[in-house]
Structure formats: structure tokens, C-alpha cells
Amino acid sequence: MQFSASPPQEILLPVRPAFIAATLVAALLLNLLPWSGLLFWIKPDFVALVVLYWCIHQPRKLGFTAAWLLGLMMDVADGSLFGQHALAYSILAYAGIVLHRRVQGFTLTAQVLQVIMLLLFNDLIMLAIRMLAGGDFPGFQYFLGSFVAGLLWPPLSVMLKLPQRTRPDPDHV
Amino acid sequence: MEYQPPPFFKTGPSPLARLLIFSLLSFVLLFTDARFKYLESLRHVFSVAVYPLQRIATAPLAIANRASEFFVTHSSLRSENARLTQQILGNTILLQQHKSLLTENVHLRELFDARERTKIHSTLAEILYAARDPFTRKIIIDKGFQQDIRSGQPVIDHIGVIGQVTRVYPWLSEVTLITDKGQVVPVQNMRNGLRSILTGTGADGVLELKFIPLNADFKNGDQLVTSGIDGVYPPGLPIAEVTDVERNSAYLFARIRCKPLAGVNNYGQVLVVRQDSEAPERPAEETKPQRSKKPKRSG
Numbered sequence: 001m002q003f004s005a006s007p008p009q010e011i012l013l014p015v016r017p018a019f020i021a022a023t024l025v026a027a028l029l030l031n032l033l034p035w036s037g038l039l040f041w042i043k044p045d046f047v048a049l050v051v052l053y054w055c056i057h058q059p060r061k062l063g064f065t066a067a068w069l070l071g072l073m074m075d076v077a078d079g080s081l082f083g084q085h086a087l088a089y090s091i092l093a094y095a096g097i098v099l100h101r102r103v104q105g106f107t108l109t110a111q112v113l114q115v116i117m118l119l120l121f122n123d124l125i126m127l128a129i130r131m132l133a134g135g136d137f138p139g140f141q142y143f144l145g146s147f148v149a150g151l152l153w154p155p156l157s158v159m160l161k162l163p164q165r166t167r168p169d170p171d172h173v
Numbered sequence: 174m175e176y177q178p179p180p181f182f183k184t185g186p187s188p189l190a191r192l193l194i195f196s197l198l199s200f201v202l203l204f205t206d207a208r209f210k211y212l213e214s215l216r217h218v219f220s221v222a223v224y225p226l227q228r229i230a231t232a233p234l235a236i237a238n239r240a241s242e243f244f245v246t247h248s249s250l251r252s253e254n255a256r257l258t259q260q261i262l263g264n265t266i267l268l269q270q271h272k273s274l275l276t277e278n279v280h281l282r283e284l285f286d287a288r289e290r291t292k293i294h295s296t297l298a299e300i301l302y303a304a305r306d307p308f309t310r311k312i313i314i315d316k317g318f319q320q321d322i323r324s325g326q327p328v329i330d331h332i333g334v335i336g337q338v339t340r341v342y343p344w345l346s347e348v349t350l351i352t353d354k355g356q357v358v359p360v361q362n363m364r365n366g367l368r369s370i371l372t373g374t375g376a377d378g379v380l381e382l383k384f385i386p387l388n389a390d391f392k393n394g395d396q397l398v399t400s401g402i403d404g405v406y407p408p409g410l411p412i413a414e415v416t417d418v419e420r421n422s423a424y425l426f427a428r429i430r431c432k433p434l435a436g437v438n439n440y441g442q443v444l445v446v447r448q449d450s451e452a453p454e455r456p457a458e459e460t461k462p463q464r465s466k467k468p469k470r471s472g
Contacts, residue, residue, distance in 0.1 A: 029226055029229060029230050032230035032231075035302075035305060036303055040307075063191070064192065064195045067195075075219075076220045076342075080306045082206035082212050082216060083199040083201075086202065087199035090195040097188045136308065138307040142307055
């Protein structure tokens with residue numbers, strides 16, 4: 001059996017805080033698009049996905065405060081209980097920060113499974129809150145979004161890492 | 174005091190400590206929001222921050238709609254024009270009858286010294302999007318506190334009632350649809366005037382009449398209109414149609430399912446209805462009220 005499946009670590013440039021902020025705003029925008037019908041159910045929670053990405057890859061840069069505030073914004077925009085997304089996102093951020101070394105040790109495709117589990121847990125927290133508050137179970141399609149989000153993880157990782165890649169040395173032959 | 178080496182890396186409180194702090198904060202918010210309604214002003218602060226993003230996110234759809242409006246063909250415009258002219262002709266007759274009936278009604282009411290029917294004003298609003306909360310049925314419309322929308326006002330489209338404004342932000346408001354679980358509208362059967370209470374079930378397109386005795390006269394196809402006894406919904410607005418009556422003597426009440434008339438899930442324009450009614454004086458409270466603030470759902 002082979003245990004050295006971890007990908008070769010590359011040395012990346014430091015990430016700019018403005019870039020993190022821009023990706024978070026973009027994720028919020030994607031979440032706010034008027035999704036309806038089938039798309040509504042398979043829509044991944046982009047904010048959760050991007051928060052998780054930064055917590056895993058830059059655990060010192062994105063903290064709980066940002067995740068929590070983004071959660072409150074989602075609560076207002078969605079008309080859900082105030083604090084529902086905030087609680088779920090802070091727990092997600094905690095999981096991301098605590099597990100960041102472990103997740104980074106896997107290859108991109110193996111990371112997908114880890115990410116799906118974390119996002120499903122995120123969904124479960126919100127489901128628990130709403131059912132405690134007297135809501136009905138909306139059906140198992142509620143969890144579809146997290147699987148789609150898991151599939152989006154590899155392209156997202158490659159995309160968000162692009163600005164940090166070192167440029168090939170022009171003097172090099 | 175014991176000597177401590179300077180921390181090499183300053184990291185602040187541990188992740189677990191932070192998690193506890195933020196979870197506690199969220200729980201406080203959740204509890205206050207679910208049990209009491211004290212957090213509306215805090216919600217407003219966040220809504221002002223999110224508002225530009227909401228408008229930007231819904232802009233592409235609006236622009237696409239405008240663009241497709243621009244590229245209509247001449248023939249489709251002509252046929253639509255012809256259809257509308259015909260419709261207007263048909264409506265004119267009804268409208269004239271309505272006018273004469275209205276004046277007649279006013280005279281009769283004066284004769285009987287009955288209270289005048291309240292006047293109804295309405296504000297046109299556009300549906301921005303359906304709220305992405307799978308647990309409730311809500312839509313967001315583009316008029317808010319600044320346009321004199323108030324919590325509790327009914328919302329209708331060109332066919333009938335679709336819901337009620339339940340939360341108002343400075344420039345947006347949330348409308349809870351009648352299909353939402355726990356949304357209640359007092360209704361009346363148009364055929365025989367029987368009053369009842371219509372509640373949403375949480376499922377799309379299914380409403381239920383509650384607490385109807387087994388022998389009550391409800392049939393498939395009965396049209397239901399708002400009864401207006403709540404003082405929230407103006408009387409006589411079409412709302413639903415009975416689709417299924419199940420009388421099982423094992424139960425105390427009949428199980429009556431209805432379907433909403435208005436396009437509850439369609440995008441488009443809606444009217445927010447405001448009636449300036451002076452509600453009759455509330456009867457004096459017999460006992461001291463335990464709670465000063467009651468939830469403002471219609472009842």
C-alpha cells in the first residue's frame with residue numbers, strides 16, 4: 001500500500017486580502033441569484049464552499065468573524081432565522097481550520113469526499129435548527145446542493161490558486 | 174508572578190474558544206429571533222449592506238427580460254393588441270355594471286345606516302426573487318418601508334390573494350405566501366357564505382380548510398374568497414378553490430383541500446393592498462395581558 005499519495009507541495013505567493021474579499025463577495029452574489037425550480041435544489045451554497053476553501057488553505061487569513069458576518073448576511077437575504085447561517089458557517093470555519101492540514105494532505109479528487117462530508121454537516125446543522133424551530137423536513141433533495149458543491153471543489157481550488165502561482169522566470173531558458 | 178516566555182507566534186484565542194464565542198452569539202440571536210421579535214433593527218442594518226448585492230444579482234434577469242421585450246415581432250404585438258382591445262371591451266361592460274352596483278350599494282348602505290366599506294389603495298411592486306429558504310414559502314418584492322409598505326398588508330396579483338407582507342426592510346419586503354405552513358387566512362365560501370379558516374400546508378399548491386364539521390356544505394369546485402372579518406384582508410378577494418373533500422367519520426372534522434387561484438410561484442408584478450380602515454374598538458380585556466406583544470400573524 002502506498003501512503004505517499006499527498007501531492008507535491010508548491011511554494012505559493014502570499015495571498016492578497018483584497019482577493020479573498022473579492023471571492024467572498026462573488027460567492028455571495030452567486031448565492032443571491034434568483035435560483036428557482038430544479039436549479040434551486042441543486043444549487044451549491046457558494047458562500048459555504050468559498051469560506052471552507054479559505055479556512056483550509058489560509059487558516060490564518062480568514063477567521064470566524066468573516067464567516068459569521070457572511071452568515072448573518074445570508075440570513076437576511078434568505079429570510080431565514082437570524083443566526084442560522086451564522087452558526088452553521090462558524091462551525092464550518094472551525095472544522096476547516098482544525099482539519100486544514102489533513103485535507104491538504106489529500107489529492108484534489110480525494111479532497112472532494114472530505115469537503116462533501118463537511119458541507120453535509122453544515123446542511124445538517126441548519127436542518128436541525130429549523131426543525132427545532134418548528135419547520136418541516138423539506139425532503140432529501142435538500143442535501144443535493146452539497147454534492148454539487150463537492151464536484152465544484154477541484155475546479156474552484158485550481159482557480160483560486162492561480163493568482164498565487166509564481167510566474168515562470170523569464171530569464172530561464 | 175511567574176515568568177512566561179514571550180509567545181513566539183501571536184495567534185489570539187484558540188479556534189475552539191472562538192467557535193464557542195461565535196456559537197453562543199448565534200444561539201442568542203436565534204433564540205431572540207425565534208421567540209421574540211426584537212432583532213428587526215439589527216436585520217435592517219444587514220439588509221442595507223446586502224441590498225446592493227441583491228439588486229446586482231437580480232439585474233441580469235431584469236435586463237434579459239427588457240431585452241426580450243425589445244425584440245418582439247410586429248405581428249405578435251398586433252395580435253396582443255387585438256386581444257387586449259377585445260378584453261377591454263368585455264371588461265367595460267362589467268365595469269359599468271360594477272359602477273352602478275357600487276352606487277346602488279352605497280345608497281342601500283346609507284338607507285340601512287350600515288358602516289361604509291373601507292377604501293382600498295394599492296402599490297405596484299415587482300417580485301425580485303423567491304427567498305432561498307427551503308423551509309418557508311416567501312418572496313422578496315422591490316418595495317419597502319420607504320414606499321409605505323407596512324408589515325401585515327395583503328399582497329394580490331391579477332387573479333387573487335398570494336400572501337401577506339411579513340417583514341419590511343428599507344427598500345425591500347418579504348411576502349409570506351398563503352401556501353406557507355402556518356399562514357392563515359379567514360375565508361368565506363362564495364356559494365353559500367360559510368366562513369372558515371384557510372391554512373397553508375407548506376407544500377406547493379395545497380391549502381387546507383381547518384375545523385370544518387363533517388356535515389358542512391363544501392363541494393369540489395367551490396370558490397373561496399377572503400371574508401374580511403380579520404380586518405387585515407379586504408373582503409371579497411378570490412383566494413382558492415376546493416379540490417378535494419374527504420369526510421371520514423372517524424375524525425372530528427372534514428379534511429378539505431384547496432388549491433390557490435393566484436400564480437403563487439410565478440414571477441411578475443403584484444399589488445400590495447392597503448386599506449385605511451378604522452377597525453372597531455377592541456373589546457376591553459377581561460384579564461391582565463400576560464404578554465404585551467403578540468405575534469402579528471393574521472388570525
